[in-house]
Amino acid sequence: MIKTLIKLKILKLILIGGVSTAYIFKKYCDQKNEITSKKGKKTLLLTR
Secondary structure, eight states: HHHHHHHEEEEEHHHHHHHHHHHHHHHHHOOOOOHHHHHHHHHHHHOO
């Protein structure tokens, strides 16, 4: 019983860690894409 509870708590921590890691990675990628899109818009204005 106690081993099962410990396994479930470990599984819960792994799931929460995985979800939070994916969320942080998504925010980082979105921020990076936003910066590159702003740079792309500036270069388009300069070429005109």
